[in-house]
Amino acid sequence: MTAPIRHFIDIADIDQEQARAIVDHSAQMKQARKGRTKGACDDQTPLEGRILALIFEKPSTRTRVSFDVAMRQLGGETIVLSAQDLQLGRGESEIDTARVLSRYVDAIMIRGNHHEQVKKLAEAASIPVINGLTDFSHPCQIMADVLTFEEHKGPISGKTLAWVGDGNNVAVSWVHAASKFGFELKLGCPPELGLREDVISWAQRENVSFSVHQDPIEAVKGADCVMSDTWVSMGDENPEARRTILGPYQVNEELMAVARSEAIFMHCLPAYRGAEVTAAVIDGPRSVVFDEAENRLHAQKGILAWCFARDAA
Ligand code: CP
Ligand code: NVA
Numbered sequence: 001m002t003a004p005i006r007h008f009i010d011i012a013d014i015d016q017e018q019a020r021a022i023v024d025h026s027a028q029m030k031q032a033r034k035g036r037t038k039g040a041c042d043d044q045t046p047l048e049g050r051i052l053a054l055i056f057e058k059p060s061t062r063t064r065v066s067f068d069v070a071m072r073q074l075g076g077e078t079i080v081l082s083a084q085d086l087q088l089g090r091g092e093s094e095i096d097t098a099r100v101l102s103r104y105v106d107a108i109m110i111r112g113n114h115h116e117q118v119k120k121l122a123e124a125a126s127i128p129v130i131n132g133l134t135d136f137s138h139p140c141q142i143m144a145d146v147l148t149f150e151e152h153k154g155p156i157s158g159k160t161l162a163w164v165g166d167g168n169n170v171a172v173s174w175v176h177a178a179s180k181f182g183f184e185l186k187l188g189c190p191p192e193l194g195l196r197e198d199v200i201s202w203a204q205r206e207n208v209s210f211s212v213h214q215d216p217i218e219a220v221k222g223a224d225c226v227m228s229d230t231w232v233s234m235g236d237e238n239p240e241a242r243r244t245i246l247g248p249y250q251v252n253e254e255l256m257a258v259a260r261s262e263a264i265f266m267h268c269l270p271a272y273r274g275a276e277v278t279a280a281v282i283d284g285p286r287s288v289v290f291d292e293a294e295n296r297l298h299a300q301k302g303i304l305a306w307c308f309a310r311d312a313a
Contacts, residue, residue, distance in 0.1 A: 006310040007122045008130045008303050011139045011176035012202070018306065019180040023146050026302030030147075030295070037297060038069075045075025047308060050106040052076060054132070057083040057113045058234045062269065062296045063132045063140065067109050070300035079105065098124035107307055113235060128307035135169060135235055141268045142173040144299035145227075146181055148292045152264050153224055157182040162223035162259065164188045164216045165249045165276050166242070167195035170229045170268055175203050175210060184209040188219025190245050216249050223259040226251055227266045228276045243275065252278040256286060264288050 011019060052071045054064060068078045083089040088097045098121045101108055107128040112118040115136035122129035131139055149156050160183065163171050167189040175195065178185040187195060187210065194212060203210050213219040220226055231246040232239040256265065265277070265287045273279040282289060 003310050005126065006128050006307045007125075008128065008139060008307055009119060009122055010131065010137050011142060011173055011180055014180065016180045019143075019177075022143060022302040022306045023150070023181075023299070024302075025305060026143070026147050026295075026298045027150075029301045029305075030298040037294060047071060047074040047076035047304065050076040050308065051104070052078045052304070053101055053105045053108045054078055054080045055083065055086065055088070055108060055110040055112075056081070056132075058111050058133070060111055060132070062293055063109075063111060066296035067130075067132065067300050067304075070297055070304060074301060074304060076106075076304075094118075094121040095124040097121065098129070099126075102126040107304070128310070130303060130307065133169065135233075137173045137176070138170045138268070139173045139176065140296070140300060140303060141170060142177045143303060144295040145174075145266055145268070145292055146177060147295045147299055148266065148288055149225055149264070151291065151295075152288055153262075158184075159224045160184045160186065160222055161225045161227065162186045162188065162220045163227050164219055164251055164255070165228045165246055166193045166231055166233070167212075168193075168229060168233050171195060172199050174227070175199055175208060178210055179203065179206045179208045182209075184211075186210070186219040186223060187212045188214075188216035188249060190214065190249065192245050193242065216255060217258050220255055220258045223263055225264050225266055226256060226259050229268055230270065230272055231276050246276070250276060250278065251281055253280050253284075256281055266292055269293055 054067055071078045094117050102125050109130040109132045110118055111132040112134050115134035118131055118134050146156055153159060163174055174185055191214060228251045231242050265281055267277060267282060267289045269289055271277055271282055273282060281287060
């Protein structure tokens with residue numbers, strides 16, 4: 001019997017052991033390059049002859065470049081497309097797009113406006129589809145973040161991480177990750193911009209160790225890591241109203257002082273200094289945000305290798 005196609009749409013859909021294996025494999029591949037992120041290819045080029053299509057309906061710096069470089073370092077090639085380059089941008093369906101691209105390329109990474117549309121694309125594709133951020137989630141980011149956390153603080157299992165600010169797509173993938181990697185997640189969000197109800201119900205059903213606090217201080221108390229993200233995500237409306245509501249949720253030195261003394265600060269970037277985080281925190285000694293950005297490269301390799309490993313399974 002043929003093994004199912006390995007889509008990477010949400011961490012929630014991946015087995016616990018496989019999620020762990022992706023992070024560990026990413027760490028191994030990083031180590032094998034001995035600190036070199038650029039230049040000569042990896043000794044092993046398991047994706048030679050493979051082509052990855054990268055489709056962007058929204059802007060991207062890290063996801064775009066790290067997937068492109070990861071694929072090349074693993075011996076493969078990429079085609080980078082904006083939705084405007086495709087008939088998808090003129091109304092061709094996700095289903096037909098998936099069927100056509102499945103005849104040309106070996107995998108698709110898509111940064112999409114609507115999660116449901118990305119899921120439709122995956123359902124219709126006969127090749128792996130990777131979610132490179134939607135309005136609902138950002139799973140690739142959190143795989144890189146787990147890798148980053150563990151490099152600085154050791155095994156994430158049993159640790160406490162605090163999310164402060166908007167209960168957005170990145171926060172959702174953190175909730176999914178808490179269920180697979182066994183850490184406690186404390187969210188400090190205003191009630192108006194809290195976690196989605198369906199995600200809360202899912203987390204309760206899955207017995208995820210998480211709590212939601214209106215007071216950011218309560219969320220951060222005892223945390224090994226404090227995280228934030230932009231107050232206005234791509235596609236969000238009413239930016240001014242959001243900034244007003246989220247104003248009390250800025251991560252600054254006073255808030256960091258409530259976390260554990262050795263706590264680190266993480267942010268997926270792009271960041272807005274003076275809004276969700278002060279310059280003193282993001283550019284300070286506890287911030288690991290550029291390690292996170294680098295680890296997107298290493299984590300993408302783990303994700304790509306996992307998707308393509310189905311062929312050998
Ligand atoms: N963190 C992240 O996904 O960055 P980009 O939007 O630049 O890809
Ligand atoms: N929450 C942000 C993440 C950007 C990488 C957004 O969706 O715009």
